[in-house]
Amino acid sequence: xxxxxxxxxxxxxxxxxxxxxxxxxxxxxxxxxxxxxxxxxxxxxxxxxxxxxxxxxxxxxxxxxxxxxxxxxxxxxxxxxxxxxxxxxxxxxxxxxxxxxxxxxxxxxxxxxxxxxxxxxxxxxxxxxxxxxxxxxxxxxxxxxxxxxxxxxxxxxxxxxxxxxxxxxxxxxxxxxxxxxxxxxxxxxxxxxxxxxxxxxxxxxxxxxxxxxxxxxxxxxxxxxxxxxxxxxxxxxxxxxxxxxxxxxxxxxxxxxxxxxxxxxxxxxxxxxxxxxxxxxxxxxxxxxxxxxxxxxxxxxxxxxxxxxxxxxxxx
Amino acid sequence: xxxxxxxxxxxxxxxxxxxxxxxxxxxxxxxxxxxxxxxxxxxxxxxxxxxxxxxxxxxxxxxxxxxxxxxxxxxxxxxxxxxxxxxxxxxxxxxxxxxxxxxxxxxxxxxxxxxxxxxxxxxxxxxxxxxxxxxxxxxxxxxxxxxxxxxxxxxxxxxxxxxxxxxxxxxxxxxxxxxxxxxxxxxxxxxxxxxxxxxxxxxxxxxxxxxxxxxxxxxxxxxxxxxxxxxxxxxxxxxxxxxxxxxxxxxxxxxxxxxxxxxxxxxxxxxxxxxxxxxxxxxxxxxxxxxxxxxxxxxxxxxxxxxxxxxxxxxxxxxxxxxxxxx
Numbered sequence: 001x002x003x004x005x006x007x008x009x010x011x012x013x014x015x016x017x018x019x020x021x022x023x024x025x026x027x028x029x030x031x032x033x034x035x036x037x038x039x040x041x042x043x044x045x046x047x048x049x050x051x052x053x054x055x056x057x058x059x060x061x062x063x064x065x066x067x068x069x070x071x072x073x074x075x076x077x078x079x080x081x082x083x084x085x086x087x088x089x090x091x092x093x094x095x096x097x098x099x100x101x102x103x104x105x106x107x108x109x110x111x112x113x114x115x116x117x118x119x120x121x122x123x124x125x126x127x128x129x130x131x132x133x134x135x136x137x138x139x140x141x142x143x144x145x146x147x148x149x150x151x152x153x154x155x156x157x158x159x160x161x162x163x164x165x166x167x168x169x170x171x172x173x174x175x176x177x178x179x180x181x182x183x184x185x186x187x188x189x190x191x192x193x194x195x196x197x198x199x200x201x202x203x204x205x206x207x208x209x210x211x212x213x214x215x216x217x218x219x220x221x222x223x224x225x226x227x228x229x230x231x232x233x234x235x236x237x238x239x240x241x242x243x244x245x246x247x248x249x250x251x252x253x254x255x256x257x258x259x260x261x262x263x264x265x266x267x268x269x270x271x272x273x274x275x276x277x278x279x280x281x282x283x284x285x286x287x288x289x290x291x292x293x294x295x296x297x298x299x300x301x302x303x304x305x306x307x308x309x310x311x312x313x314x315x316x
Numbered sequence: 317x318x319x320x321x322x323x324x325x326x327x328x329x330x331x332x333x334x335x336x337x338x339x340x341x342x343x344x345x346x347x348x349x350x351x352x353x354x355x356x357x358x359x360x361x362x363x364x365x366x367x368x369x370x371x372x373x374x375x376x377x378x379x380x381x382x383x384x385x386x387x388x389x390x391x392x393x394x395x396x397x398x399x400x401x402x403x404x405x406x407x408x409x410x411x412x413x414x415x416x417x418x419x420x421x422x423x424x425x426x427x428x429x430x431x432x433x434x435x436x437x438x439x440x441x442x443x444x445x446x447x448x449x450x451x452x453x454x455x456x457x458x459x460x461x462x463x464x465x466x467x468x469x470x471x472x473x474x475x476x477x478x479x480x481x482x483x484x485x486x487x488x489x490x491x492x493x494x495x496x497x498x499x500x501x502x503x504x505x506x507x508x509x510x511x512x513x514x515x516x517x518x519x520x521x522x523x524x525x526x527x528x529x530x531x532x533x534x535x536x537x538x539x540x541x542x543x544x545x546x547x548x549x550x551x552x553x554x555x556x557x558x559x560x561x562x563x564x565x566x567x568x569x570x571x572x573x574x575x576x577x578x579x580x581x582x583x584x585x586x587x588x589x590x591x592x593x594x595x596x597x598x599x600x601x602x603x604x605x606x607x608x609x610x611x612x613x614x615x616x617x618x619x620x621x622x623x624x625x626x627x628x629x630x631x632x633x634x635x636x637x638x639x640x641x642x643x
Contacts, residue, residue: 066583068447119630120637122583124395128570129630132623140616247451260445292466295459302452307442 013257013269019305020275027283037163039282044168045158045233047274050248051171052226054256054270055178056219057249060123062182063215064195064262067123071112071131072223072249076242078134079104079227081142084149084237091152098228105224108134109217116216117209123216138239149232157232167229172271179267191215195262247302248277255305276305337639344636345579345592348629349599352607359610366488373490376601377480378403378553380494382568383575383597384501384590385545390576391505391588392518392538394439394446398454399546399572402428403565405461406550411470411560418473429543436539440532454569461562468561472554480555493552494594501590504541514538518586574626575600580633600625 024043028036053072060069079101087097108130115126148154159166182188190211193201202208226245231237254260255276256269280301284294356372357364363372382399389396406428414421435453439446482489505511516524517534525531549568554560577583578599579592603625604618613621 115627119627119634121577121630121634124583125573125577125626125630128573129623129626132570132574132626133620136617136620136623139619140614143616247455250448250451254445254448260448290463292459292461292463295455295462297459299452299455299457299459302455303438303449306444306448306452307438 013266013272015309016255016257016269016272016276020272020279023276023279023283027279027286030283030286039279039286041160041163041165043275043278043282045165046278047271048165048167048171049226049230049233050245050252050274050277051175051270052222052229053219053245053249054252054274055175055267056222058253058256058258058265058267058270059182059191059215060219061250061253061258061260062191062195062262062265063212064198065260067195067262068250069112069127069216069219069223070124070246071108071127071134072219073242073244073246074131074134074138075105075108075220075223076227076230076245077142077237077239078108078138079224080231080237080241081138081145081227081239083228084145084147084231087147087150087153089148089150091150094150094153094156097150097153098225101224101228102221103224105221105227106217107220108223109220110213112220113213113216117213135239142237142239145237147237148235153232154235157229167233175267175270182265182267187211187214192263192265195259195264197263248274251277251302255302255309257309337636340639341633341636342580342589342592344629344633345589345595345599348578348625348632349595349602352599352602356602356607356610359607363606363610366486369488369491370483372602372606373488373494373598374556375553376598377490377493377497378549378556379568379571379575379601380497380594380597381545381549381552382565382572383579383593384497385542385549386572387501387576387579387581387588387590387593388505388514388538388541388545389446390518390573390581390583391515391586392436392535393521393583393586394450394538395573395583396450396542397447397569398450398457399542399549400565400567400569401454401457401461402543402546403550403553403568404560404562405457405464405565406547407554407557407560407564408461408465408470408562410476410551410554411472412464415471415473425547428547429540432543432546433536433540436535436537437532439539440535458562465560465562468559470560472558476551476555477558480552494598498591498594501545501594505588505590510537515586515588571597571600571622574622578626578629 024036024039027039053076057069057072060067082104083097083101086100087093112123112127112130115121115130116123119126157167161169182191190201190206193204193206194208194211198208223242227237227242230241234241252270252273255273256271257266258264258269280298281294284297289297353364362368382403386396386399406425409421409424409428412421413424435449438444439449480489484492505514513524513529514534514537517529517531517538521531524534550565553564557564575597576588576593578596579589579594580596581588581593600622604621605615608615608618608621
């Protein structure tokens with residue numbers, strides 16, 4: 001294991017942390033050092049939501065080409081509404097609301113795979129059709145829903161110890177678990193094997209359908225829990241609350257060093273990429289640019305980063 | 317040119333070989349459109365008239381153009397998640413620069429098409445996932461649109477308004493336009509030898525490359541075609557709505573993908589159908605709004621209707637394919 005450190009620096013995901021550091025330094029330099037810590041705290045709080053769905057999306061993308069979960073934004077929107085309705089602003093019902101959001105996400109994930117399996121259609125189309133339907137359910141169910149999260153839950157999603165959000169600490173633990181699950185459990189190894197070669201995996205005796213089902217269910221569940229947490233953090237559910245997580249979830253996976261061709265995943269890179277994206281927005285905000293310029297720059301930087309990171313793949 | 321001749325012959329041979337499930341599969345898009353039309357005529361017979369179609373299918377023209385745009389990218393095994401934002405940006409350019417300073421407007425629109433060709437080159441040369449690149453680009457187009465037109469407004473050029481409100485005798489304009497679009501894309505992609513190369517670059521890139529064709533050029537041409545039809549879609553949209561808004565095209569990304577798939581396109585292997593795609597776009601345009609209105613279903617469920625249409629048609633396709641496999 002002598003070469004581990006050297007290999008770590010050769011992997012593309014290390015650059016996501018370097019990028020995050022660079023944009024943070026640029027922002028701090030611009031403000032003259034003012035609010036440097038606050039920026040990090042805010043970035044950690046917001047990165048959590050991207051990392052949670054990013055983990056789900058990463059497992060799905062690792063299944064191989066064409067596997068992607070486009071239903072996450074709709075899923076997050078619906079789960080946020082379900083969680084807030086079930087909690088009904090009552091501290092005693094927090095766990096019940098979380099369970100409802102989990103169940104909602106799990107059901108969506110299961111429905112996604114049911115479509116993929118029964119109709120034998122590409123996952124992109126299956127999750128897309130599902131997201132149309134989910135979006136409508138959410139619009140119809142969540143219209144004018146103005147239920148505040150229970151005070152205890154809202155506080156929990158905002159709590160900080162020494163400037164570090166508790167939610168971020170929990171999410172770090174969760175990602176460590178996800179990393180172990182990916183590399184050290186039969187499920188994770190099966191996902192990687194299917195991504196490398198589905199036929200070989202099937203011939204090797206892996207129950208491909210069962211593993212794929214579990215992966216989509218996992219992605220859906222994480223979308224559900226993310227919806228509940230977002231509703232707590234932003235103090236209310238919203239149909240559009242998950243919209244930005246379509247690009248964000250895919251972008252953090254790819255920038256984080258997971259192969260789009262499948263079979264190769266990277267968990268630490270998710271954090272680097274999520275922090276990079278959030279700090280990028282923070283930096284552009286401190287520069288005081290208009291919404292249009294911010295969008296253009298975000299898009300261009302994402303394309304530039306993908307172009308730079310995609311080099312290793314092209315050389316193969 | 318012998319390689320292209322062989323490829324074209326191969327295509328016509330495959331197309332010519334007709335077994336029943338295969339034929340059924342090819343007719344599926346038309347059957348679903350007929351079904352939706354039947355339902356509409358049952359619910360509201362008066363809608364099946366010259367004016368009924370002109371009204372119901374008005375917005376189908378830009379959708380059909382966006383669907384054809386998406387089809388070119390899908391033919392090359394890619395996906396364009398930025399087409400909606402792009403149509404929106406084109407719309408904003410049309411309602412401002414193209415009317416006030418036509419030369420600048422034209423140059424910008426041509427630049428957009430060149431940008432698309434450049435994206436194709438970038439995606440090919442660096443072997444990038446098109447989903448992520450185009451998602452990033454959707455932010456760029458959206459941002460540019462907001463910079464150009466921060467508030468909804470602007471005005472369509474007079475010639476564009478005149479074109480879109482053209483009332484041909486007997487056949488309603490949207491149907492005529494859809495037929496022209498379908499014919500144009502069909503001839504270009506399915507009936508020319510270079511069209512076969514373009515589809516081949518999606519079906520078997522290695523083979524096309526070995527035969528001496530430039531895959532880089534094929535990818536650039538496919539993306540440029542997407543740009544061209546995206547621009548046309550934006551123009552048509554503004555010709556109908558008369559003014560623009562930065563978010564005006566946002567729904568088109570998903571609609572265009574759904575239209576291509578409904579029309580019999582596949583995600584891999586360069587299997588697309590231009591005529592089917594246009595029919596798919598018409599089906600979606602009819603099923604999403606007029607049909608629901610006639611059935612007294614609230615507009616909340618419009619998006620769901622698109623999803624449900626997609627699921628039902630794909631389910632039918634699976635049944636047919638299963639029959640095909642049994643033979």
